[in-house]
Amino acid sequence: MTDTHGTAHALRAISNEEGLDARLLVDRGTFRLDVSLRVAPGEVVALLGPNGAGKTTALRALAGLAPLDGGRLLLDGTALEDTPPESRPVGVVFQDYLLFPHLTALDNVAFGPRCQGASKAEARTRAAEWLDRLGLAEHAGSRPRRLSGGQAQRVALARALATRPRLLLLDEPLAALDARTRLEVRSQLRRHLAEFEAVAVLVTHDPLDAMVLADRLVVVEDGRVVQEGTPSDIARHPRTDYIARLVGLNLYRGEADGHTVRLGAGPGVTITETLTGPVFVAFPPSAVTLHRDRPHGSSARNLWHGEVAGLETHGDQIRADIGGELPLAADLTTVAAAELGLHPGAEVWATVKAAQTHAYPV
Incomplete structure (x- = not known):
């Protein structure tokens, strides 16, 4: 995904509002997604819901990997509906990380800046800075197979952040980790997300990930938003059986x-x-x-x-x-x-x- 600088002329600015303003309408035969999202810069929102609720479809629509059948997708006042995925100021951390196995951690992270037109030296410098910020400087020369699950997750996060995205998407970012690693990485990820100045949207079915990582929860069932609010608000005032079971009530x-x-x-x-x-x-x-x-x-x-x-x-x-x-x-x-x-x-x-x-x- 690319930075805004090289593609601003190709995007259509229609307002001065910062952050994400989206209504995602996607028709898939018997399934229809209709989800509205407003997220301010610096805010972390978790899309939470059972399997099949439409969370991943929503994330793919935000990334440009699933076309919208209607609605709108504005990021910092710019319409993205017709912008190809590679030209969107969006970074994605996929569930399985999808690191390039033949590249070192450093070159994995440098890949995004290189795609944006940065020189090899500039891209590697930026990559090294991000690996250092995420505590991975000593693993810069390691290939993915030599990394632990937690290290691979942080390399994937560094790769997404190195493109300077205005929208960061995280798809079940802790799902591939064992319980002990998950606890440690969840804490680290929370810290890094707190420092992120643009919009972050997290997709998860794990209530603990959502409660710890997000400022606000948007609960999706059957393609619709059934409740949204702060984690404590939703835990105290569940409005569906799914949410009640989720928070243990x-x-x-x-x-x-x-x-x-x-x-x-x-x-x-x-x-x-x-x-x-x-x-x-x-x-x-x-x-x-x-x-x-x-x-x-x-x-x-x-x-x-x-x-x-x-x-x-x-x-x-x-x-x-x-x-x-x-x-x-x-x-x-x-x-x-x-x-x-x-x-x-x-x-x-x-x-x-x-x-x-x-x-x-x-």
Whole structure:
């Protein structure tokens, strides 16, 4: 991808607004993508969603690798819809990095500036600067097969940044790393993205990557934006089942009347807020206490009868999937699960204190 300097005359400036202003319309037969994005310079936005939601299609449309069927794509006030990919001021870090295997790390990074017309010496100087900034100076002469996963990821990032892009696209940038390396590289990537002065768009299905790396999340399901906001906002106010599962919450939609939320034909949930009308009500699996017999004298205002539909290890705890009048997930320790004698089909009573629920308008 190239820098703006050599191609400005070929691009069509239509406003003075900086940053990204896009509406991406892509038709693929039975699938239609319709996603709007506004991202300011210096901001990192994560496109988050399940597999098949349209995240990668959106990224490819931004990069010019998938043609738009409608909408707009403005970067710093310049229309890019008809600009070929190689002439866009865009840098891409692909999921598998796509480093040239026959080139050293230095020459991989120098490739972009060379394509922009820089001399070999100038391109290598710029590449060396970026490798140094990303802590890879001592690996400049190494070919990709000699690099660890984390090192290869940083070389790919350096290659994208060396073109001085106005839009940086990252496609599942940590997916190819093992868990330990991922933790370290995630932290490093966050630091580098914080220093990036243009627009950065990250595509991921990993909620932790999104929460740590992005200033703002745009959640996409079935080709549409279903929610956007800061990570803490979305974690506290999920609006779909997918997002609730992502952030580890039980989520229900119902009708509030004072301190009670009626869930359709199902049971009610007692809340501490005073609300009226359509609301979401949520609570974490850790707020659920399970009993084999109906508890008496419990201070919990919410009590539901159900049965264990499944059990699975979830971190250092057991997550119980409870079916019945109010399907829910409950977290408990291995010891507690053993003491209760939980097994699929076991009858249980679930309690949740009203103070541990959180309700908010639809």
